Amino acid sequence: MMKIKLVSVWNPKGGQGKSMLALNLASASVELGLKPLVICQDQQGTSMLYFKGGKLPFEVKAQIPKQRPDADIIFFDHQASDWEVPTPNLIVMPLKPARDQYATYIDAFKRAKSLNKDILTVVTDGQAHRADEKRTTQALKEKGAFVIPSSGVFSRAAEEYRTIFDPALNKAYKINERRREISKILGRILMEQPTTELV
Ligand SMILES: Nc1ncnc2c1ncn2[C@@H]1O[C@H](COP(=O)(O)OP(=O)(O)OP(=O)(O)O)[C@@H](O)[C@H]1O
Ligand SMILES: [Mg+2]
Numbered sequence: 001m002m003k004i005k006l007v008s009v010w011n012p013k014g015g016q017g018k019s020m021l022a023l024n025l026a027s028a029s030v031e032l033g034l035k036p037l038v039i040c041q042d043q044q045g046t047s048m049l050y051f052k053g054g055k056l057p058f059e060v061k062a063q064i065p066k067q068r069p070d071a072d073i074i075f076f077d078h079q080a081s082d083w084e085v086p087t088p089n090l091i092v093m094p095l096k097p098a099r100d101q102y103a104t105y106i107d108a109f110k111r112a113k114s115l116n117k118d119i120l121t122v123v124t125d126g127q128a129h130r131a132d133e134k135r136t137t138q139a140l141k142e143k144g145a146f147v148i149p150s151s152g153v154f155s156r157a158a159e160e161y162r163t164i165f166d167p168a169l170n171k172a173y174k175i176n177e178r179r180r181e182i183s184k185i186l187g188r189i190l191m192e193q194p195t196t197e198l199v
Contacts, residue, residue: 005073006088007189010112013104014080017094017124019046020154021185022077023056025092027163028179028186029073030057037071039064047077053161073189085112090192092185094122097136118192121145122185125154146188148181 009022019040026036038060040047051060064074076086085091091112095105105121112119123145126137141147153172157164164178 002072004069004071005090005189006076007073007090007092008076008078008086008088009092009094010076010078010082010086010108011093011095011105012081012083012108013095013101016096016101016105017122017148019050019077020124020158021092021094021122021182022075023047023050024163024165024182025186025189026058026073026075027056027165028183031165031183032186032190034072035070037061037069037074038077039074040077041082042079045077045079050161050163055160055162055166083108085115085117090118090120090189092120092122092189094124097123097126097133097140098130099132099136102136120185120188123147125150146181146185148178151178153178 009018011018022038026038029036036058038047038058040060040062042048043062047060048062050056076088078086093105093109095102109119109121121140123137123140126133126147127150128134137147151174153164153169153175156172157166157169160168162168164175164182169175
């Protein structure tokens with residue numbers, strides 16, 4: 001049986017970019033000809049709201065379907081305050097580099113690491129003009145983190161319930177750079193072995 005790749009996008013702290021990443025990584029998967037599915041554990045959750053907006057090129061469900069889903073890759077968009085380390089082997093952990101934001105990430109990272117999870121850290125929304133954020137970003141980058149700088153295209157996309165891969169945003173400022181950053185993360189995700197058999 002074909003394996004489905006399972007990816008959790010997790011950080012118990014709210015507002016770190018989990019939904020943004022889950023949705024945009026799924027869109028990047030569509031660009032590659034894959035069939036992604038996003039699982040949003042919350043009926044009122046962000047990715048479900050996007051789905052109801054009707055502009056996503058993939059499906060969002062509130063739960064893992066009982067029947068084996070017709071998908072190549074599943075992204076779990078975790079809720080804030082979801083403290084338990086997720087079960088998939090591969091965990092994408094977004095964090096904002098502002099000083100008061102990353103303590104939760106460090107704690108969650110350590111707990112996931114102690115369970116031998118493969119963790120991809122993504123620094124989101126960093127402000128280049130803030131010295132402390134620049135320092136934190138640089139330190140994490142040296143340890144292999146991906147970086148998606150602060151960009152207005154994410155709020156613009158959010159207003160319209162689109163991902164940044166939506167052709168309606170083709171002329172947005174530095175859109176190709178932002179898309180490349182997301183696609184690079186997806187590239188790493190697709191390299192990670194082994195994929196997990198969905199039970
Ligand atoms: N690189 C970025 N540049 C600008 N804004 C960003 C960036 N990354 C994320 N954001 C914005 O940060 C906000 C929070 O992101 P998001 O909703 O994805 O976080 P979350 O971790 O899913 O939050 P919650 O825990 O509440 O579900 C959103 O408005 C999103 O558009
Ligand atoms: Mg969210």
